[in-house]
Amino acid sequence: MKSKVARIVSSALALVVLLILVAGCGAKEEPTPTLSPTAEPAATAMTEEEATPPVVLRVGSTKPYKTTNKFGDYWYGVLSNLTTHDSLIKLDTDMKPTPWLATEWEISPDSTRFTFTIADGVKWHDGNPLTAEDVKFSLEYYRDKAPRSGWMKDVIDTVEVDGNKVIVNLKKPYGNLLTEFMTYAPLPKHIWENVDDPEMYEGSDMVIGSGPFKLEEWDETAGKFTFVANEDYFQGKPNIDRLEVEVFSNMDALVMALAQGEIDVWWDYSGEFPYTYVPTLLKADDIEFASATFLGVPAAMGFNLERYPMNELAFRQAVAKAIDYEQIANLVFHGYGTVPSYGFVPSTHPNFNSSIPTMAYAPEEAAELLDSLGLQDTNDDGIRETAEGEGLVLTFLVRSDKPSIVRSAELVASNLAEIGIGAELNSVDSSTWVATKDEMDYDIVFFRATPWGTMMHAGHGSGYFDSRRTGAGVLHNLDAREYLATCDARLSTALPEEQRDLDLEIQELHHEYLPGIALVWIESVYPYRTGWDNWVIDHIYGGVVNSFSWFQVTKSSE
Amino acid sequence: MLSKVVRYFIVLLVIVSLNFLIPRLMPGDPIMNLLGEEAFYGSAEVLEELRVELGLDGSLYAQYVRYLGNLSTGDWGYSYLYMRPVLNSITLHLRWTLILVLPSIMIGASIATFFGALAAWYRKSRLDVALSSMFLFFYSMPHYWLAMMLLFLFGFQLDWFPLGKVSGGSSGLPYILDVGWHMVLPLVALTTFKASYDFLIVRNSVVSIYGEDYILMAHAKGLSQMTVLFKHALRNALAPLVTVTAIQFGAILSGTLLIEVVFSWPGMGTLIYEAIGARDYPLLQGAFFIVAVCMLLANLIADVLYTWLDPRTR
Numbered sequence: 001m002k003s004k005v006a007r008i009v010s011s012a013l014a015l016v017v018l019l020i021l022v023a024g025c026g027a028k029e030e031p032t033p034t035l036s037p038t039a040e041p042a043a044t045a046m047t048e049e050e051a052t053p054p055v056v057l058r059v060g061s062t063k064p065y066k067t068t069n070k071f072g073d074y075w076y077g078v079l080s081n082l083t084t085h086d087s088l089i090k091l092d093t094d095m096k097p098t099p100w101l102a103t104e105w106e107i108s109p110d111s112t113r114f115t116f117t118i119a120d121g122v123k124w125h126d127g128n129p130l131t132a133e134d135v136k137f138s139l140e141y142y143r144d145k146a147p148r149s150g151w152m153k154d155v156i157d158t159v160e161v162d163g164n165k166v167i168v169n170l171k172k173p174y175g176n177l178l179t180e181f182m183t184y185a186p187l188p189k190h191i192w193e194n195v196d197d198p199e200m201y202e203g204s205d206m207v208i209g210s211g212p213f214k215l216e217e218w219d220e221t222a223g224k225f226t227f228v229a230n231e232d233y234f235q236g237k238p239n240i241d242r243l244e245v246e247v248f249s250n251m252d253a254l255v256m257a258l259a260q261g262e263i264d265v266w267w268d269y270s271g272e273f274p275y276t277y278v279p280t281l282l283k284a285d286d287i288e289f290a291s292a293t294f295l296g297v298p299a300a301m302g303f304n305l306e307r308y309p310m311n312e313l314a315f316r317q318a319v320a321k322a323i324d325y326e327q328i329a330n331l332v333f334h335g336y337g338t339v340p341s342y343g344f345v346p347s348t349h350p351n352f353n354s355s356i357p358t359m360a361y362a363p364e365e366a367a368e369l370l371d372s373l374g375l376q377d378t379n380d381d382g383i384r385e386t387a388e389g390e391g392l393v394l395t396f397l398v399r400s401d402k403p404s405i406v407r408s409a410e411l412v413a414s415n416l417a418e419i420g421i422g423a424e425l426n427s428v429d430s431s432t433w434v435a436t437k438d439e440m441d442y443d444i445v446f447f448r449a450t451p452w453g454t455m456m457h458a459g460h461g462s463g464y465f466d467s468r469r470t471g472a473g474v475l476h477n478l479d480a481r482e483y484l485a486t487c488d489a490r491l492s493t494a495l496p497e498e499q500r501d502l503d504l505e506i507q508e509l510h511h512e513y514l515p516g517i518a519l520v521w522i523e524s525v526y527p528y529r530t531g532w533d534n535w536v537i538d539h540i541y542g543g544v545v546n547s548f549s550w551f552q553v554t555k556s557s558e
Numbered sequence: 559m560l561s562k563v564v565r566y567f568i569v570l571l572v573i574v575s576l577n578f579l580i581p582r583l584m585p586g587d588p589i590m591n592l593l594g595e596e597a598f599y600g601s602a603e604v605l606e607e608l609r610v611e612l613g614l615d616g617s618l619y620a621q622y623v624r625y626l627g628n629l630s631t632g633d634w635g636y637s638y639l640y641m642r643p644v645l646n647s648i649t650l651h652l653r654w655t656l657i658l659v660l661p662s663i664m665i666g667a668s669i670a671t672f673f674g675a676l677a678a679w680y681r682k683s684r685l686d687v688a689l690s691s692m693f694l695f696f697y698s699m700p701h702y703w704l705a706m707m708l709l710f711l712f713g714f715q716l717d718w719f720p721l722g723k724v725s726g727g728s729s730g731l732p733y734i735l736d737v738g739w740h741m742v743l744p745l746v747a748l749t750t751f752k753a754s755y756d757f758l759i760v761r762n763s764v765v766s767i768y769g770e771d772y773i774l775m776a777h778a779k780g781l782s783q784m785t786v787l788f789k790h791a792l793r794n795a796l797a798p799l800v801t802v803t804a805i806q807f808g809a810i811l812s813g814t815l816l817i818e819v820v821f822s823w824p825g826m827g828t829l830i831y832e833a834i835g836a837r838d839y840p841l842l843q844g845a846f847f848i849v850a851v852c853m854l855l856a857n858l859i860a861d862v863l864y865t866w867l868d869p870r871t872r
Contacts (some may be wrong), residue, residue, distance in 0.1 A: 064832060072641035074594040147604050148593055197611065200641055221654070221824055222725050246723075249822035250708065253722045256714040262721065270595070401835075431586025431837050450595065473595035 014322035018346035053079040060254045060263040071198035078121035078269045085209035086183030093349045099180045111173035111494040116166045122234040124188045125208045139188035139229045149247035173492035181223035212238040223247035255470045259284035265432040265528040268451040272524045275334035286530040293348045294524040295539040301476040302445045302516035316514040317368035321362045340518035342463040344370040351503035394421035397442035399425045409446045432471045458487035460506045465515040577846040588837035635840030644844035655825035666752030674760025684774045697754035702816035705747040722822035763795040804860030808853030
């Protein structure tokens with residue numbers, strides 16, 4: 001009886017082991033599954049037509065893609081904006097609006113009427129032409145049906161079509177319309193006009209756009225998107241014939257794949273490349289780096305202006321002087337960081353206010369400011385007390401999903417301890433962070449500003465502080481009338497000179513009111529394999545993988 | 559037998575109710591997660607519309623009743639993380655977890671049984687010391703670290719195996735072989751971990767049987783060492799292993815998260831972790847329900863197996 005069981009078990013074991021071995025050997029011997037004897041006659045026909053092999057770019061990403069629905073899946077939405085879809089305009093490397101689907105535009109003097117001329121000869125991937133009607137439909141569709149486009153309901157009144165022109169009439173002046181339109185892709189009216197719940201739509205035609213690539217396949221279990229070049233693209237065929245996006249669950253595997261040559265380049269829309277992996281890539285052969293000053297702020301802190309003593313400007317100034325910014329730049333960001341200024345956003349932004357002073361580590365001045373506020377250490381326990389005798393221990397609300405933010409918060413806590421301010425770190429997952437932040441249940445909150453986030457609202461980071469803005473990532477903590485009025489003024493004008501003055505003013509107001517402090521500005525690095533040249537950097541979409549690169553990048557033959 | 563089934567059913571009902579309540583007690587709003595970090599939604603009405611669309615409106619009790627009603631008709635709900643019915647996402651991920659977990663449990667238990675028995679039989683010999691040290695070494699290692707080391711050594715340095723995922727994308731027989739090739743490293747990681755745990759259990763169990771009378775009788779009858787060990791001793795020693803394996807089966811459905819992350823393996827662990835982060839209540843309820851059912855099933859099978867293995871409990 002027992003030996004029968006033993007026999008069954010050992011034969012099952014042997015079978016499994018054998019299967020694995022065969023799988024291992026078998027899979028190794030076959031280079032690609034598509035190479036079969038029947039493919040050879042076709043191969044000989046091909047070699048007569050094209051001497052050059054197809055240009056294939058393999059991109060690695062760690063984002064959690066779930067569907068190929070632009071509305072339902074936030075991450076696919078971003079990816080599709082670079083590949084299968086176009087926008088009316090794009091921002092180039094110098095952050096200037098560049099014509100794309102809209103060849104030209106006119107703004108009325110009071111910034112309430114925008115007229116876009118739509119390019120000729122643009123076709124959807126299914127062959128139907130892209131017309132001004134599609135653009136009008138799309139704007140109205142986003143306004144009425146997409147929950148993320150809430151701002152459009154307040155701003156856009158009507159949309160008209162006049163030949164190949166689309167005229168957008170606004171309820172109020174909105175100078176940033178061009179920038180906002182950078183993220184909205186016109187949709188085919190003939191597909192979406194019958195769809196009431198865009199997020200839940202599952203039709204195979206939901207991936208159809210007008211962009212430089214068509215989605216050929218989304219293999220969910222293999223974690224791979226395959227895009228093919230759109231030969232009929234209105235700007236001409238992209239330099240890349242095949243674009244493969246490989247999805248990894250962790251950065252370690254992605255970096256190893258890059259070092260081994262299984263992928264060509266890394267892409268992340270809103271984050272910076274983790275510097276801890278740079279040494280591994282430096283050691284590998286054939287890896288090069290492009291770099292640019294990151295448009296966003298990877299680690300920042302904000303004050304709860306409803307609580308004492310954060311509501312005292314002198315206190316906030318003291319905190320700003322107590323932080324060792326160079327230490328954060330060196331320890332957390334491995335030397336790729338620089339000390340920021342009080343203006344909050346880095347110099348990549350247009351109209352950067354260079355007259356605002358850079359912050360500095362000056363703990364003695366910080367201590368003096370705190371003394372002047374009456375916050376002294378009366379009982380010699382190392383922590384200052386308020387006038388009522390309460391120990392000054394602040395609650396830090398920290399997002400735990402970004403390790404660099406957590407580490408920065410720890411360093412700030414130790415800096416503040418040196419001038420007698422205690423800190424309790426409350427490190428939570430992002431959902432809890434959002435809920436706690438919106439309830440204002442913190443003294444100091446640690447967050448990050450994404451590249452697009454710093455452009456939102458009136459720009460230059462105002463989207464994070466204006467108390468009227470709602471959103472998962474924003475602080476909405478500053479309600480000073482001067483600040484809100486300046487943001488409104490900026491939004492109401494489309495004239496470049498007025499915009500410049502107001503941009504400078506907004507940064508100056510960040511210095512004056514100090515609703516938040518940037519902890520570091522960084523040089524973001526974008527690794528890629530040797531052999532690929534002429535990348536274009538797009539500050540909004542993250543590095544070298546973007547719509548501009550598709551038409552500039554070249555692969556030298558090996 | 560029937561009373562056992564009824565008992566299990568009541569347990570399942572309690573579990574379903576707890577699975578409904580506990581995720582909703584977590585702070586955080588699933589709607590905010592859905593909209594994303596940079597979205598500006600403007601007004602509370604928009605949020606309310608989304609809430610109704612996703613079935614998150616109304617009181618907790620109303621949602622509970624709705625959930626139970628739907629569940630009894632086979633409607634597991636709609637996942638807003640995946641934007642598709644919960645059952646679809648779960649079956650997809652469950653498949654990959656089972657493909658990894660079932661072989662690793664079987665192989666791990668077999669390895670542990672064989673070596674555990676040997677080590678116990680020749681205990682305190684050099685073989686025993688070598689085996690026990692080796693398995694203890696693997697047991698004390700964090701399993702995800704072992705997984706990362708395997709990936710780094712065999713996937714990166716030696717380039718013998720792929721750097722994760724389930725396949726490179728193909729179909730037919732090449733697909734099955736491709737999956738097998740991708741499976742090797744995560745399977746080795748999981749099996750090592752399980753075998754090392756089971757080994758200690760088997761070894762201790764056999765050692766405790768060593769002094770029994772019937773073993774002495776078998777020796778007196780003139781049977782060889784191996785026959786006594788594998789035919790008589792092992793059968794009685796296997797009962798604890800069966801219990802442990804049943805419990806492991808339930809735990810491992812959700813507990814392989816770290817291995818899945820290392821190997822980019824789309825299993826249940828990843829599903830549950832992402833569902834928690836996104837506060838996707840329907841998906842969490844569905845996933846926990848499956849885990850509970852599998853766990854209870856495994857326990858039921860263990861109960862039955864135990865009585866078969868050990869007639870004294872009949």
